[in-house]
Amino acid sequence: MIERVARQSQIQQVPDAGKRAAAGGFAMALQAELTRAGQEVQFSKHAMSRAEERGIEITPSLIDQIKGSMVRAQAKGATNILAMDTEKAFIINVPHGRVITAITQDEMKDSVFTNIDGAVFL
Incomplete structure (x- = not known):
């Protein structure tokens, strides 16, 4: 039961994390590209x-x-x-x-x- 509650809280946190990543997605992608290309x-x-x-x-x-x-x-x-x-x-x-x-x-x-x-x- 506790394990199921823990999984549900993780699932609920994922969309928020996705929104934060999407908000900074371009900046993060740009920085990653600059780093990758050196x-x-x-x-x-x-x-x-x-x-x-x-x-x-x-x-x-x-x-x-x-x-x-x-x-x-x-x-x-x-x-x-x-x-x-x-x-x-x-x-x-x-x-x-x-x-x-x-x-x-x-x-x-x-x-x-x-x-x-x-x-x-x-």
Whole structure:
């Protein structure tokens, strides 16, 4: 009898656990894919110096956005992408997980981006 009650409480707990997993499902799947692929974001010396001189702060949140952009671009077969939002942009070599350069909004206005095969919004 006690065993049956214990099983029923476990069964009742499973849907709640499933809801929690579903709520964070995409984030967990994304993190698992990044870990599986060993995909880490690296900044070239050029990109680091450009970000510093242009006042672009590299935060953990920004790194996560860049990783997400790389995963989405890789799924579409892109190798060199422009990842951008309204304030900043990055040229990224997807297969190597390397940020090549960082650009601010002011510099984007008159820029022409070449040798890219995709664009992703952060």
